[in-house]
Amino acid sequence: MAIELIHAEKTYGSITAVKDLSLTIPDNQITILIGPSGCGKTTTMKMINGLIPKTGGDIMINGVSVDEWDPIQLRRNIGYIIQEIGLFPHYTIFDNIAIVPRLLRWEEKRIKQRVLDLLDLVNLDPGEFTYKFPSQLSGGQRQRVGVARGLASDPDIVLMDEPFGAIDPINREKIQDSFLEIQKEIQKTIVFVTHDIHEAIKLGDNLAILDEGSLVQFDTTYNVVNNPETPLVEDLLGADRAFKGLALLRVKDYMKNDFLSLAKSTASEEALKQMELRQSKFAFIVDGRNRKLQGYVTVKSLKHRSAGSLEQLCKPTEAIQPFATLLDAMTKLFSMGLTTLPVVDDRGILIGVIGMKTILKQIEQMAVLGIEGD
Amino acid sequence: MGLFGYIIQNPGRVLEKLYEHIIIFGISWAVAVLIGIVISIMVSRPGVKPRVTDTVVGITSAAQSVPSIAVIAVVFLFTGIGMVPAIIALFLYSLVPIIFNASSAFKTIDPALKEAARGMGMSSRQILWKVEIPLIIPQLFSGIRTAATINIGTTTIASAVGAGGLGELIFIGLRLINTSQIFAGAFPAALLAIFIDILLSRLERRITSEGVLMDIEKHSLAH
Numbered sequence: 057m058a059i060e061l062i063h064a065e066k067t068y069g070s071i072t073a074v075k076d077l078s079l080t081i082p083d084n085q086i087t088i089l090i091g092p093s094g095c096g097k098t099t100t101m102k103m104i105n106g107l108i109p110k111t112g113g114d115i116m117i118n119g120v121s122v123d124e125w126d127p128i129q130l131r132r133n134i135g136y137i138i139q140e141i142g143l144f145p146h147y148t149i150f151d152n153i154a155i156v157p158r159l160l161r162w163e164e165k166r167i168k169q170r171v172l173d174l175l176d177l178v179n180l181d182p183g184e185f186t187y188k189f190p191s192q193l194s195g196g197q198r199q200r201v202g203v204a205r206g207l208a209s210d211p212d213i214v215l216m217d218e219p220f221g222a223i224d225p226i227n228r229e230k231i232q233d234s235f236l237e238i239q240k241e242i243q244k245t246i247v248f249v250t251h252d253i254h255e256a257i258k259l260g261d262n263l264a265i266l267d268e269g270s271l272v273q274f275d276t277t278y279n280v281v282n283n284p285e286t287p288l289v290e291d292l293l294g295a296d297r298a299f300k301g302l303a304l305l306r307v308k309d310y311m312k313n314d315f316l317s318l319a320k321s322t323a324s325e326e327a328l329k330q331m332e333l334r335q336s337k338f339a340f341i342v343d344g345r346n347r348k349l350q351g352y353v354t355v356k357s358l359k360h361r362s363a364g365s366l367e368q369l370c371k372p373t374e375a376i377q378p379f380a381t382l383l384d385a386m387t388k389l390f391s392m393g394l395t396t397l398p399v400v401d402d403r404g405i406l407i408g409v410i411g412m413k414t415i416l417k418q419i420e421q422m423a424v425l426g427i428e429g430d
Numbered sequence: 431m432g433l434f435g436y437i438i439q440n441p442g443r444v445l446e447k448l449y450e451h452i453i454i455f456g457i458s459w460a461v462a463v464l465i466g467i468v469i470s471i472m473v474s475r476p477g478v479k480p481r482v483t484d485t486v487v488g489i490t491s492a493a494q495s496v497p498s499i500a501v502i503a504v505v506f507l508f509t510g511i512g513m514v515p516a517i518i519a520l521f522l523y524s525l526v527p528i529i530f531n532a533s534s535a536f537k538t539i540d541p542a543l544k545e546a547a548r549g550m551g552m553s554s555r556q557i558l559w560k561v562e563i564p565l566i567i568p569q570l571f572s573g574i575r576t577a578a579t580i581n582i583g584t585t586t587i588a589s590a591v592g593a594g595g596l597g598e599l600i601f602i603g604l605r606l607i608n609t610s611q612i613f614a615g616a617f618p619a620a621l622l623a624i625f626i627d628i629l630l631s632r633l634e635r636r637i638t639s640e641g642v643l644m645d646i647e648k649h650s651l652a653h
């Protein structure tokens with residue numbers, strides 16, 4: 057693993073900013089550090105790139121303790137993006153992005169190519185922006201340059217400290233979307249600090265929740281949202297408030313029809329083939345004649361017992377009706393432990409699916425729009 | 431006899447006094463620029479307590495209102511008359527606006543810039559040369575130019591402690607009530623001040639990043 061914190065600790069005299077923090081950051085994913093202000097997020101980040109010396113425990117970067125890294129070399133190998141961005145006002149956009157490659161003494165030709173590629177990546181037209189100065193850019197554009205600069209030397213690790221915190225909500229949404237697209241392409245190991253739970257859920261593959269310098273919960277975003285382990289995490293998720301908002305929304309407006317359904321008479325080899333073709337881990341089984349939902353099968357169960365008819369392997373499933381609310385759907389999803397719920401009309405005919413992802417997205421959007429009200 | 435009479439009749443003497451003037455000003459000012467920058471850098475390093483920097487800014491700010499003649503008088507008391515005491519006094523006096531402007535400029539640099547620079551793996555020296563110095567150029571030059579203008583003017587007063595220079599023509603002219611001789615001292619001194627200031631402003635424009643100018647403009651518009 058690229059980043060491993062082992063009982064890491066930071067004290068300032070009698071103040072403990074980070075306490076006994078052990079955290080293995082999964083490679084090539086976005087891990088969010090979230091928690092109330094002053095809980096030690098920034099301190100944790102800065103201990104990773106050595107801007108703040110730890111006072112206890114250890115932090116391994118690519119298997120080497122930060123104590124053994126030359127701090128300057130360490131930082132040149134880790135992207136660092138902060139809320140204030142810190143673009144150099146006296147440098148053009150080009151020169152700003154080129155800072156770390158130049159520190160690393162890349163050839164100018166390679167730097168030029170890299171800068172142009174990066175501008176492209178962050179959706180800034182190189183023709184327009186290369187030779188502008190930071191003061192000529194909007195806040196959102198500047199932050200895109202900040203992201204490009206953080207990625208300039210193609211580091212494996214990127215640290216981002218509330219990078220979008222100062223951007224207005226509409227542009228923040230946009231830059232978050234682009235950021236996710238960028239990450240899909242570059243697959244960096246990203247540690248991302250935020251105090252905004254909606255940003256955390258939207259961007260994070262994993263959430264690490266900190267409170268008063270200690271780790272409260274660390275898991276995939278999905279698991280944290282589904283199983284907040286402490287009242288603090290529940291509060292943070294604002295579950296109650298967001299869930300109330302879900303009751304306002306109807307399943308029919310959010311269901312999708314990108315599901316795989318198979319007649320119960322289908323041969324299991326054929327079923328397996330189709331599921332693999334669609335890259336689906338499961339399929340719904342319907343009555344061949346009247347399309348009524350019978351249940352579902354998984355790839356796993358089919359592979360286990362390749363012979364036999366689908367009817368035998370078919371497991372019963374809960375279903376939901378189109379006019380039910382997303383809150384109902386979510387409750388059923390939780391009780392089933394599945395990620396997708398079939399939607400059937402009042403005759404029992406399968407007409408769509410509603411997924412956990414769709415619901416989470418709604419929670420997030422409602423919070424942004426403030427629909428959950430109080 | 432016109433205003434230029436003395437200059438036309440005594441070109442050699444005027445040139446000699448101008449030369450002395452340039453020497454007194456040049457040495458005291460150049461050394462002040464150098465040492466002023468060094469002191470400003472030293473008091474603005476990250477390890478230095480903010481209190482120290484604030485004290486330096488405070489002292490130099492207050493010292494700017496001390497009349498130049500007082501500085502000359504004090505130095506003269508300790509070192510006697512001649513060119514060297516004049517140069518020492520003028521050096522001290524020039525130091526003040528340079529240190530004041532440069533060290534307050536260092537202080538006002540956005541900490542986020544230095545933070546980002548450090549986070550990207552720049553060394554302290556690289557941060558100083560590539561970030562801090564380029565950013566303080568406008569204020570640094572404002573200090574250097576003020577020092578130059580004041581210094582050239584004050585050098586005329588230094589003639590009173592026997593330093594020579596264009597002030598000599600002025601003082602003698604005053605005593606003889608010879609307007610053209612006063613002019614022969616005052617006019618070249620004024621020209622020198624204007625010339626040096628134009629030169630410095632050219633140099634400043636040349637080494638200031640366009641981005642810094644835009645930034646200043648933007649901020650002054652915002653306020």
Ligand SMILES: Nc1ncnc2c1ncn2[C@@H]1O[C@H](COP(=O)(O)OP(=O)(O)O)[C@@H](O)[C@H]1O
Binds near residue numbers: 068071073093097
């Ligand atoms: N230089 C310092 N001296 C003393 N305490 C500090 C210092 N820097 C940070 N702290 C304290 O450490 C705690 C964590 O700070 P930080 O990591 O910046 O929190 P955040 O989660 O908001 O980023 C806070 O309580 C803060 O007051």
Ligand SMILES: [Mg+2]
Binds near residue numbers: 097
């Ligand atoms: Mg912080």
